[in-house]
Amino acid sequence: MTCPSRVRVVEVGPRDGLQNEPVIVPADVKVALIEALAGAGVTTIEAGSFVSPRWVPQMADTADVLARLRSMPGVSLPVLVPNLQGLDRALAAGVREIAVFGAASESFSRRNINCSIAESFDRFAPVAGAARAAGLRVRGYVSCVLGCPYEGDVSADAVAKVAAALLAMGCYEISLGDTIGTGTPREARQLIERVAADVPIDRLALHFHDTYGQALANILACLDLGVSVVDAAVVGLGGCPYARGATGNVATEDLVYMLDGMGIETGIDLHALARAGQSISRHLDREPASKVARAMAATADP
Amino acid sequence: MTCPSRVRVVEVGPRDGLQNEPVIVPADVKVALIEALAGAGVTTIEAGSFVSPRWVPQMADTADVLARLRSMPGVSLPVLVPNLQGLDRALAAGVREIAVFGAASESFSRRNINCSIAESFDRFAPVAGAARAAGLRVRGYVSCVLGCPYEGDVSADAVAKVAAALLAMGCYEISLGDTIGTGTPREARQLIERVAADVPIDRLALHFHDTYGQALANILACLDLGVSVVDAAVVGLGGCPYARGATGNVATEDLVYMLDGMGIETGIDLHALARAGQSISRHLDREPASKVARAMAATADP
Numbered sequence: 001m002t003c004p005s006r007v008r009v010v011e012v013g014p015r016d017g018l019q020n021e022p023v024i025v026p027a028d029v030k031v032a033l034i035e036a037l038a039g040a041g042v043t044t045i046e047a048g049s050f051v052s053p054r055w056v057p058q059m060a061d062t063a064d065v066l067a068r069l070r071s072m073p074g075v076s077l078p079v080l081v082p083n084l085q086g087l088d089r090a091l092a093a094g095v096r097e098i099a100v101f102g103a104a105s106e107s108f109s110r111r112n113i114n115c116s117i118a119e120s121f122d123r124f125a126p127v128a129g130a131a132r133a134a135g136l137r138v139r140g141y142v143s144c145v146l147g148c149p150y151e152g153d154v155s156a157d158a159v160a161k162v163a164a165a166l167l168a169m170g171c172y173e174i175s176l177g178d179t180i181g182t183g184t185p186r187e188a189r190q191l192i193e194r195v196a197a198d199v200p201i202d203r204l205a206l207h208f209h210d211t212y213g214q215a216l217a218n219i220l221a222c223l224d225l226g227v228s229v230v231d232a233a234v235v236g237l238g239g240c241p242y243a244r245g246a247t248g249n250v251a252t253e254d255l256v257y258m259l260d261g262m263g264i265e266t267g268i269d270l271h272a273l274a275r276a277g278q279s280i281s282r283h284l285d286r287e288p289a290s291k292v293a294r295a296m297a298a299t300a301d302p
Numbered sequence: 303m304t305c306p307s308r309v310r311v312v313e314v315g316p317r318d319g320l321q322n323e324p325v326i327v328p329a330d331v332k333v334a335l336i337e338a339l340a341g342a343g344v345t346t347i348e349a350g351s352f353v354s355p356r357w358v359p360q361m362a363d364t365a366d367v368l369a370r371l372r373s374m375p376g377v378s379l380p381v382l383v384p385n386l387q388g389l390d391r392a393l394a395a396g397v398r399e400i401a402v403f404g405a406a407s408e409s410f411s412r413r414n415i416n417c418s419i420a421e422s423f424d425r426f427a428p429v430a431g432a433a434r435a436a437g438l439r440v441r442g443y444v445s446c447v448l449g450c451p452y453e454g455d456v457s458a459d460a461v462a463k464v465a466a467a468l469l470a471m472g473c474y475e476i477s478l479g480d481t482i483g484t485g486t487p488r489e490a491r492q493l494i495e496r497v498a499a500d501v502p503i504d505r506l507a508l509h510f511h512d513t514y515g516q517a518l519a520n521i522l523a524c525l526d527l528g529v530s531v532v533d534a535a536v537v538g539l540g541g542c543p544y545a546r547g548a549t550g551n552v553a554t555e556d557l558v559y560m561l562d563g564m565g566i567e568t569g570i571d572l573h574a575l576a577r578a579g580q581s582i583s584r585h586l587d588r589e590p591a592s593k594v595a596r597a598m599a600a601t602a603d604p
Contacts, residue, residue: 001488001523181597184563185522186303213556213593214563217518220487221303247597254515261486261516291515295483295549 004228006265008044010175010205011037011252013280014065015046015080017237019058021284027061029283031068036276037234038075041268042252046099049080050089063093078139082113087127091134098131099175100124101141102166104159105148108179112143121165128169140166140174141207145191146183146218156194164198173203175231178218181211181247185221192222205229208250210236210289215250216258223264230255235277236289251290253277271296306530308567310346312477312507313339313554315582316367317348317382319539321360323586329363331585333370338578339536340377343570344554348401351382352391365395380441384415389429393436400433401477402426403443404468406461407450410481414445423467430471442468442476443509447493448485448520458496466500475507477533480520483513483549487523494524507531510552512538512591517552518560525566532557537579538591553592555579573598 014034018025030048037045047069048062062079069077078097081087090098102120103109109117128138144151145159163174176195178188188208195204204227208215219230233249256268274296281288288294316336320327332350339347349371350364364381371379380399383389392400404422405411411419430440446453447461465476478497480490490510497506506529510517521532535551558570576598583590590596 001491003488184560186305186564189303210593211597212559213518213553214560216515217522217560220519220522247593251515257514258486258516258519262488291513291549295513 001224003223003262003264004226006228007223007259008229009042009252009255009266009268010044010046010229010231011042011234012046012207012231012249013037013233013235013237013252015048015059016231016249017233019049019056020238021058024058025283027064027068029280030061030065033234033276033280034065034069034077035072036279037273038072040272040276041266042273043074043267044076044078047077047079049082050086050093051080051082063089066093066095076137078137081127081131083123084127084130087130090131090136095136097137097139098127099139099141100128100166100169100171101143102162103143104154104162105144105151107150108144108148111150117162121169125169128171132170138169138171140169140171141177142166142174143177143179145176146178146187147180149180156191159191160195160198163195163204167199167203171203173205173229174199175205175207175229177207177231178209178215181209181214183208183218184214185217188218189221189225192225192227196225201226202228205231207231209238209248210250211247216254219250219255220258234273234290235281235293237280248289251277251288251293253288253290253292253296257292303526305525305564305566306528308530309525309561310531311344311554311557311568311570312346312348312531312533313344313536314348314509314533314551315339315535315537315539315554317350317361318533318551319535321351321358322540323360326360327585329366329370331582332363332367335536335578335582336367336371336379337374338581339575340374342574342578343568344575345376345569346378346380349379349381351384352388352395353382353384365391368395368397378439380439383429383433385425386429386432389432392433392438397438399439399441400429401441401443402430402468402471402473403445404464405445406456406464407446407453409452410446410450413452419464423471427471430473434472440471440473442471442473443479444468444476445479445481447478448480448489449482451482458493461493462497462500465497465506469501469505473505475505475531476501477507477509477531479509479533480511480517483511483517485510485520486516487519490520491523491527494527494529498527503528504530507533509533511540511550512552513549518556521552521557522560536575536592537583537595539582550591553579553590553595555590555592555594555598559594
């Protein structure tokens, strides 16, 4: 195993995680979560989104959350932006980085954002262009890279095509999402090998959901290809409201535990991370969907 | 990844899994579980143990369970045997295979079986010898191979020494147990590389607990070394009563799902396996500790 010596962990709990929570989490709780994650050493934290509040009421207070956050030098706080109206709101909020998203599956694209993949690019390209013209960094997401809840298999060629389009649009990084968590290690590895033929591997990130318990194994299978950016959500927050049975992102604690054990630096203090997770779990009144979090709590380790 | 084309899954749920359940599971439920597992295609199922009923009351009915099982040609049903009295009971029950166990940690050996590692071998060697003389196959377990709840780190040399002793005692296979589930992939791989210097790799099995969510990744890290036997427990049953916070074995469903996805044959029907897991979960009135089981139930897949 010739893994990278350092992995950058992108924490998506405050957005991809919380967005599916049915009960609105107050802005001060979101602020405390983001600040606790930054305090634990996370340097990229997806802080919210400027989508329609009717679509995602949980994210309606993103501007308020951003305004309340203390200054955190060295921490990137990307927000998800689906269109030019969203970009305007992001710019008004002083955002420095946005994320745009496409799907590798036509059916998912139509059901999730009500347009074809090609149409979604007609929509996102002006957003990415205007954002870059305003000096913002743009991160791209591709969903359904290892399977679609409606179509089943998704070809690695289709993923590579969408990823390359996002790169051409100016995305500094493209995060490949196993949205429904059905992927297994060999497929994950073959996918990265295929996409890396069209997009430099140092521009790729892994975004794997743990619905079938495969996320860490899938990440491991890709690490020695040279991928060194991994998305995760503290206490495994999140999921996909459009995919039945699709539970959360891989838990950040479980990922950091594995990387720590492998001698791969993340800059994250696992104990401080676990405390951030305990706090949001208490607020949500829920057991953490992180085995490391549960084991540390059981041994009173943090 | 040059993984084996076939993996033999050793199901340990009916013994290693159930033994820690505080409420006694009736013999007919154990029989139904074992028969359902065999029906799903599992060819090695740890069926019980002949330890003192005062130590492990849950296993007091092993002879009764074995007597009630229908004939299942091609299925091995090892039972755990700690001493010559246990072997006598196993022989009386018509057992064809037993398992003996040692620890790679002195502290764990003393606290778990109240003797040193060396003394444990003085105890097990006659058991293994008598079993083989009676025509039985003997499987060996080594616990604490990637960490001890009392000592912390355990050296790969210590594990190799115990594994080699079990081999010398006549064990046809030695199962290496990460009893507290603290191991990570690089350590797991390095351990197997070290032990394989003293014990042929086709005699080794992986027995990893999922306490820290690392089990599948650890298994993956070892597969391409040539290990092709993996222990698991349906719905992640089990744990270690002597290690605080140590939860169950890797779930058989999660393991089989990964192997299926990688094109590695197990001979196990995942849907039939999931039904066996649903049944015991209903009896225990517990959510399965298997993400695959939960995802399949959510999508009404089985």
